[in-house]
Amino acid sequence: MGHLSAPNDIEDLLRTLSPQVLGALVRRFDDFDICEDAVQEALLAAATQWPREGVPANPRGWLTVVASRRRTEMWRSESARRRREEAAFASAPADIELGAVLDDSLELLLLCCHPSLTPVSQVALTLRAVGGLTTAEIARALLVPEATVAQRISRAKQRIKASGARFRLPPEAERSECLAAVLHVLYLVFNEGSTASSGATLHRVDLIAEAIRLMRQLHDRLPEDGEVSGLLALMLLTDARRPARVSDDGALVPLAEQDRGLWDAQTIAEGAALITHTLATAPVGPYQLQAALAAVHDEAPRAEDTDWQQILGLYELVRTIAPGPMVTLNRIVAVAMVRGPDAGLRELATAERDPALTGNHRVDAVRAHLLEMSGDLPAARDHYRLAAQRTLSIPEQRYLAARATRLAPDDHA
């Protein structure tokens, strides 16, 4: 046994090694569901033994051997048929190639984001199998009971097994579709982390850091992919604002009112450089455009310095390649900033006929904002109130109600 390490170092090491070991096992044995259970047990064994006895000289080899043994035991107990047992014996675990394992994380991500799974299951499975988080940590992070997460994971593994999915890169033709699912899952993880703000969520595992870590791994593996780079840049440029997103009293602060001095300049520089390089070299995609939008905001020293003309141009592009109701509304805000609130209100009147926007509180929120810009304060207040009443987001409700109050400080209705 090698040197002793602090528990936190061991935890980090295990989380790095977990997908590598799982990748090696699945590459060797193909039965993802059993391998995943076996790796969890090996990690548990390491988490108890290593702090006491020291980290072995080859920790990845140690985990791989323990997990392989465990996998064979599980596999035997699952199918007692002699023929298969003999086969299992013949493929004893010692000959696993450790050299190739570093490259397995992409295959593992693709498997965890398999199209037969629901998004909630993809997220849970990715966090466990690739992120190396325990079921309890995932439950705390997602604010659902541990039993729910355990159920999602075991169900997901059964589905992967039933679908006959294999641990390998899909053919080139299908790859971009599969990769899109992976990016979507990592984006969900990132957004889930971004919601953590106060009180009940203080103890959430840092999903933002986890999403960025996995995104960096993916980017190392696929540096030429424009959307991979775009999503990494988007995460960096969004996360850089995190220190300014929450005020002292725990309320979330909208972009225009944030103290930009609190933004993380180094992360902004990294994200901006990445997206600038990517836009110049790769075919454009939605994540890249979102990142470019974030970069325009991040590079304005003050809210009033924001280059709205450029933002409007980017939204015109987003509207072409990835239209959606939120894109429509955000573009209308940009229209109002460039051409004035009346132009925005006219476009809003047309846009809200889209069924996807009918009854959406954000239409009221945008209308309130444009009415406030145009000086019609009573109407603005009414629409802020309406939006506050209809939103499902507590921070948004606080913000919208505060805007309404600010426009009518004497009105306690």
Place this chain on the structure above:
Amino acid sequence: MKYLILIYSNPQSREIWNSFSRDQRAAGLRDYAALHESMVASGELIVSEALADPSLAKRVTSHEGQALVTDGPYAEVKEYLAGFFLLECPSMERAIEQAARIPEAAFGLVEVRAIMALDGWDI
């Protein structure tokens, strides 16, 4: 998104239940168990409970740090909350689809409420 499915009880639904034979009741409970099981299997169920009779409810009033407890006001109420499912699912449409499978939905006694969340901040 999280949704709370509320199941109410009223005199009509209680009368129907009381008129059931033993077999019918057993079948009804099996339907509930199957519904519960399928929500667990889909990973959507967070928690589900049945509430005790409203005559057992207590109303609590705090006054200067002291709790004053009175019997619930519900003993005479004809329609009351009888149980709930808390689900996590992608949309209100999906929550409604699940709610429609609850037997009480046949009597208009099932309600779906969206849960407020800490996310959705993109103004």
